[in-house]
Amino acid sequence: MSNHSELLLHSVEKIYQGILDVTEMENLANNLLQDMRLDIGQVDFAPTEDLWDERDLILITYADSFLDPSRRRKPLQVLQGFLDKYCQDVVAGVHILPFYPYSSDDGFAVIDYASVNESVGDWDDISAIANEYRVMGDLVINHASSRSIWFQNFLRGRSPGDGYFLDVDINQDWHHVVRPRTSPLFREVQTPAGTKHVWCTFSHDQVDFDFRNPQVLREFVRIIRLYLDRGFEIFRLDAVAFLWKEAGTGCINLEQTHAVVRLLRLLTEWADPRSLVITETNIPSRENLSYFGNGNEAHCVYNFSLPPLLVNTLITGNSHYLTLWLMELPPLQSGTTYFNFIASHDGIGLRPAEGILSDDELDTLITTMQGFGGTVSWRALGGGSEEKKAYEINIALFDALQGTTAGVDHFAEQRFLCAHAIMLGLEGIPGLYVHSLLATRNDYHRMEHSGHNRAINRHQWDIEQLDKLLGSESHHRRVYHALVHLICLRCEQAAFHPNASQLVLHLGDHLFGYVRQSQQSSQRIYCVSNISADKQVLCLSDLNSHEAVNAHELITGQDFDLESESITLSPYQTVWLTVNSDSKR
Structure with a gap:
């Protein structure tokens, strides 16, 4: 047996030991290779060294975030027009949120994984975008729509679908479920076999798969193969932490779940060495980081603690908790990096801040966001308790940063840009939500019309109206051009490579800073932000390690003497001071 065959079989065993016998597991391994259209004898995989660099930035958007009022173009075609006009040479990749036929949750209750929702376009439209940008797609792997053919077949006892969904004995111990x-x-539900109770982590329209059935795993390997054929390079494993369930446990982050991630990465890398697997696990920081495995699970994990901690920093004017958290992030293993974001189609998750911010601090954050027009989504605590706890804050990021705990002020744009300057410089690949690029405000009408809190941050733009706003004086235009300036600067700096080293600076509570050091060149960048509404003085000698004399500030283009000068930072101003270690004393 070849090394590749042994590795694949070992991965299968980690999932199905005790469920399948040895022969069944060997057959499954062979079937998975066929599903991915791989010949194990021809797999010659060597890790790709240049999976990402400082030019990588992923724009996050729905397929229908932009609409043509004349309806002559489908939304995916309008999206490509927006990308080509406003994002060419600015973003390297695009995360197109679920574009499949769906029944609820804005696409995350998938009816058919193999189709494009005809209201937004077709596969040719997807492939056209993939020809110009790295496309990231959602593998909605935990559950499917109750209206999917698979679930309808499950209800009738037919294939494909019979045995695909998790039905359980509700009298077992499920009290610890997270x-x-x-x-x-x-x-x-009623089936030919009688009454069953199916598992629904998120809603009764989103029914969880039963991955104890290897045919479910095979279906998703075939889906990955289809998406690879359509030009996808990046796979976001949606809600993957909840994948495997066992009575008496929290049914989250179980070892079989990690084993499924390892197996999918293995097969995907063999099929396309440029492909990436990203895990979407909105859970406390330590649990989230476990999805790196030993460098053999996710290439990237969502840095879920960053949004609540950064928003909290900017509304309180205190960087203490953000600094402590960043200091505790472990060194990255080879072939892994963080996926940094501060806004997305979902809300500002609060679970990743648990254990970092106290309950009182979380309450202050929530109250402040509600004062800025935000709403709160809740989760059940479990354990037989009727209690609930805030799960996420639903609010557009621009509105979240319109003021401080003292109330709304006139620094909204500066604070908003400060947040992005911090995120863009951090170790990892940045993910930029399209509504952050455009400084979109809370959409109360969409939220009320849909009845879902998350819709507040899922505005749909009339593309003609947006063109006018971006062509005339507006906060949308100002923010867009300021962010493009920062992104273009980032793309030119070797020290902003996702794996360039990072060291946290200690500059007091009102300044937040870190230094990035390129591993490929002598460039070092000191990233320092005033996170308060008052001017702050930065003594450059506090930064200097006596290896360089002069520094160039990238954002303003100014030059400074590190030995003797200081900079007075305006409220929410960020500086990126670049030095080269070959400019010695």
Whole structure:
């Protein structure tokens, strides 16, 4: 047996030991290779060294974030027009949120994984975008729509679908299940075999798969193969932490779940060495980081603690908790990096801040966001308790940063840009939500019309109206051009490579800073932000390690003497001071 065959079989065994016998596991390994259209004898995989660099930035958007009022173009075609006009040479990749036929949750209750929702376009439109940008797609792997053919077949006892969904004995011990929602966990359904109770982590329209059935795993390997054929390079494993369930446990982050991630990465890398696997696990920081495995699970993990901690920093004017958290992030293993973001189609998750911010501090954050027009989504605590706890804050990021705990002020744009300057410089690949690029405000009409809190941050732009706003004086135009300036600067700096080293600076509570050092050149960049509404003085001698004399500030283009000068930073101003270690004393 070849090394590749042994590795694949070992991965299968980690998932199905005790469920399948040895022959069944060997057959499954061979079937998975066929599903991915791989010949194990021809797999010659060597890790790719240049999976990402400082030019990589992923724009996060729905397929229908932009609409043509004349309806002559489908939304995916309008999206490509927006990308080509406003994002060419600015973003390297695009995360197109679920574009499949769906029944709820804005795409995350998938009816058919192999189709494009005809209301937004077709596969040719997807492939056209993939020809110009690295495309990231959602593998909605934990659950499917109750209206999917698979679930309808499950209800009828037919294939494909029979045995695909998790039905459980509700009298077993499920008291420890970790919940992201307050809805009932089980849904009673009638089948030819009698009454069953299917598992619904998120809603009764989103029914969880049963990965104990290897045919479910095979279906998703075939889906990955389809997406690779359509030009996808990056796979976001949605809600993957909840994948495997066992009575008496929290049914989250179980070892079989990690084993499935390892197996999918293995097969995907063999099929395309440029492909990436990203895990979406909105859970406390230590649990989230576990999805790196030993450098053999996710290439990237969502840095979920960053949004709540950064927003908290900027509304309190105190960098203490953000600094402590950043100091405790472990060194990255080879072939891994963080996926940094501060806004997305979902809300500002609060679980990743648990254990970092106290309950009182979380309450202050929540109250402040509600004062800025935000709403709160809740989760059940489990353990048989009827109690619930805030799960996420639903608010557009621009509105979240319109003031401080003292109330709204006139520094909204500066604070908003400060947040992005911090995020863009951090170790990892930045993910920029399209509504952050455009400084979109809370969409109360969409939220009320849909009945879902998350819709507040899922505005749909009339592309003609947006063109006018970006062509005339508006806060949308100012923010867009300022962010493009920062992104273009970032793309030119070797020290902003996602794996360039990072060291946290200690500059007091009102300044936040870190230094990035290129591993490929002598460049070092000191990234320092005033996170308060008052001017702050930065003594450059506090930064200097006596290896360089002069520094160039990238954002303003000014030059400074590190030995003797200081900089007075305006409220929420960021400086990127670049030095080269070959400019010695």
